[in-house]
Amino acid sequence: MAELSFSRENKWLRRLLIMVSFVFITVMLILPLVQVLAQVWDFGFKNFWEAVTDEYTLKALKLSILTMISAVTLNTLFGLAAAWAITRFRFWGKGLLITLIDIPFAVSPVIAGLVFIMTFGRLGWTYPFLEAHDIKIVFATPGLVLATIFVTFPFVAREIIPVLLSRGTDEEEAAMLLGSGFFQLFRRVTFPHLKWALLYGIILCTARALGEFGAVSVVSGHLRGKTNTLPLHIEILFREYHTAQSFSAAAILVAAAILILVFRNILEHVSEKDREF
Amino acid sequence: MKKLLLSALIFIFSAFLPVSGNFLLAADVEINNVSYDPTRELYDEFNGVFEAKYKADTGKTLEVVQSHGGSSKQARTVIEGNEADVVTLALAIDITEIEKAGLIKPGWQKEFPHNSAPYTSTIVFLVRKGNPKNIHDWDDLIREGVGVITPNPKTSGGARWNYLAAWAFADRKFNHDEAKVKQFLKEIFEHVLVLDTGARGSTNTFVANGQGDVLLAWENEAYLALEEAPGKFEIVSPPLSILAEPPVAIVDAYVDKKGTREVATEYLNYLYTPEGQRIAGKHFYRPSDPAIAEEFKDQFQLKMELVTIDDPLFGGWEKAQAKHFNDGGVFDQIYTR
Incomplete structure (x- = not known):
């Protein structure tokens, strides 16, 4: 009620705020994306098709998808484990752990990349071991996955921790008293409650992983067709005056982003319905 | 509901699959x-x-x-x-x-x-079509009303070559009088309108944003710019430049x-x-x-005199770097803005 009267008294303020939000989102978020797509439209379908079916663009796309799937899968597992540990057990340093999960949000991706180089690069302390066992991490796919995991780590954990926290542990305790095993408990008691939050986290994580640029750029080595992900490829094409190709490849990422957003909205809708029951 | 979600997921991933399956063939x-x-x-x-x-x-x-x-x-x-x-x-x-x-x-x-x-390049001038400011040699750069575009020698490798080429010219012209050479370089940088951090940035400033009358550029970059915007620019090869x-x-x-x-x-x-x-x-x-x-004599001006970095004037990269571009070096002295 308070809100209602507030907004009635301040009609102009309400309108202003709504307008500002719309203008801001349009100018800062939508226009640049439309710009990309409009550019591609200008170049024509033939150019677009040639660009996106280019051998190296396809390899970059394939690598990006591979990296994304690996990173998202691992982050989902890590995220679940961390969220579970934080919300279901009491231990010293719990608050610290929650804060630490957010490190990737606070730290610049470049630093993440450099850390991996310092650790797994030729001058890093693990290199003699890696060299002896013929393992390549940086300047190879594992480095790309690691860098992506680092950057996208908080997305899954951040989504499910609040859900688990707000629900408390009563139902799990009851299930345990009734003799449920761990996996049964997880599958039948915990999971149904957090599945939407989890899916939501996975979707955000997917979007971010697909577009990751900074940390990946440091550990990539830019070997074309080997360690060049789609975002890196787009930047190189752009700098090399291949504007049409660059924008066409960028359109793939934009399309993926839109697809992911649409999917997210459907999910939100479905989950609201689901919660009503 | 689960089925719907699952099928949506499968649909999305299957859309990506055809493109991801094609490149399993590895070379020997x-x-x-x-x-x-x-x-x-x-x-x-x-x-x-x-x-x-x-x-x-x-x-x-x-x-x-x-x-x-x-x-x-x-x-x-x-x-x-x-x-x-x-x-x-x-x-x-x-x-x-x-x-x-x-x-x-x-x-x-x-x-x-x-x-x-196996191949070399040199620094040339990229000017606007018809060369309206009539720029042919390094001392034309310091004429009244000429705007120069070059990247910053502190951050760009290419820019160091621009600087050293100008230095070689001035050294000839002023008969090794270093004070006059520095003055000449100082005047060139007074004519610089935009000092980008990299060569590509400068090319964009000149080509896309239309700033300046002359771009100091790699010969191969200058030709790329010509191809990008046909009929808008031309290349001027100064009689003396540097060999990269x-x-x-x-x-x-x-x-x-x-x-x-x-x-x-x-x-x-x-x-x-x-x-x-x-x-x-x-x-x-x-x-x-x-x-x-x-x-390729129709493409490149082969009659240019090209000074190398190992010329006694510079004494190799490490010496040139220390003298000109390190903190407190000659570039810092002449470029104080």
């Missing part, structure tokens, strides 16, 4: 060529030709994997473990850094002909580890064959072989 032999930014088209064509030749000679398929980026940055990744079989970089000093890291044996610059530089020799080298530690020394050597040698030299010329690098360079 693979080498990595870690290069710098503007050589992309050159090596695209050269690799195709060399791979075909290798297949014809040995029956094996070869794949040359390219990497492009800023020259020093690329050298750094090689030092950190990016396993390049060959490096084809902008500056000898970048390869020297890899040598210092112990990956390339000393003496690499004598391993291939022409100081291990982008060198190539085999990364000994990595080829020995991978057993690719033979193919890597053959690859770099092929750059020196008439065919390799012509590909370089076609992509606006000057072929090192004088006979092949002569074939």
Whole structure:
């Protein structure tokens, strides 16, 4: 009620705020994306098709998808484990752990990349071991996955921790008293409650992983067709005056982003319905 | 509901699958060529030709994997473990850094002909169509009303060449009087309108944003700009400029580890064959072989006098770097704004 009267008294303020939000989102978020797509439209379908079916663009796309799937899968597992540990057990340093999960949000991706180089690069302390066992991490796919995991780590954990926290542990305790095993408990008691939050986290994580640029750029080595992900490829094409190709490849990422957003909205809708029951 | 979600997921991933399945065929032999930014088209064509030749000679398929980026940055990744079989970089000093890291044996610059530089380039002027400000030589840059575009020598490798070329000109003109040379350089930088951090940034400032009357640029970059915007610019080759020799080298530690020394050597040698030299010329690098360079005499002004960095005037990169571009060096003294 308070809100209602507030907004009635301040009609102009309400309108202003709504307008500002719309203008801001349009100018800062939508226009640049439309710009990309409009550019591609200008170049024509033939150019677009040639660009996106280019051998190296396809390899970059394939690598990006591979990296994304690996990173998202691992982050989902890590995220679940961390969220579970934080919300279901009491231990010293719990608050610290929650804060630490957010490190990737606070730290610049470049630093993440450099850390991996310092650790797994030729001058890093693990290199003699890696060299002896013929393992390549940086300047190879594992480095790309690691860098992506680092950057996208908080997305899954951040989504499910609040859900688990707000629900408390009563139902799990009851299930345990009734003799449920761990996996049964997880599958039948915990999971149904957090599945939407989890899916939501996975979707955000997917979007971010697909577009990751900074940390990946440091550990990539830019070997074309080997360690060049789609975002890196787009930047190189752009700098090399291949504007049409660059924008066409960028359109793939934009399309993926839109697809992911649409999917997210459907999910939100479905989950609201689901919660009503 | 679950079914709907699941089918949606499957639909999305299956949309990606066809493109991801096609590239499982690996080549018999693979080498990595870690290069710098503007050589992309050159090596695209050269690799195709060399791979075909290798297949014809040995029956094996070869794949040359390219990497492009800023020259020093690329050298750094090689030092950190990016396993390049060959490096084809902008500056000898970048390869020297890899040598210092112990990956390339000393003496690499004598391993291939022409100081291990299969192609060269030089600094030229890019001016607007018809050369409205009538710019032909370095002292035209300091004429009243001429706006100059060059990147910052503190951050850009290319810009250092611009600066040193101007220095070589002034040294001639003022008969080694260093005070006058510095004054000349100071005046040039007073005519600089925008000092970008990199060569590409400057090219964009001049070409896309329409700033300035003359861009000091690599010859090969200037030709790319001509191609990008046909009929809007022309190239002016000053009578005296500087000779840049982008060198190539085999990364000994990595080829020995991978057993690719033979193919890597053959690859770099092929750059020196008439065919390799012509590909370089076609992509606006000057072929090192004088006979092949002569074939491109309509494209390049071959009568230019080109000073090298090893000229006593500069005494090599390390000396030039220390004297001119380090903090407190000559550039800092003349450029105080």
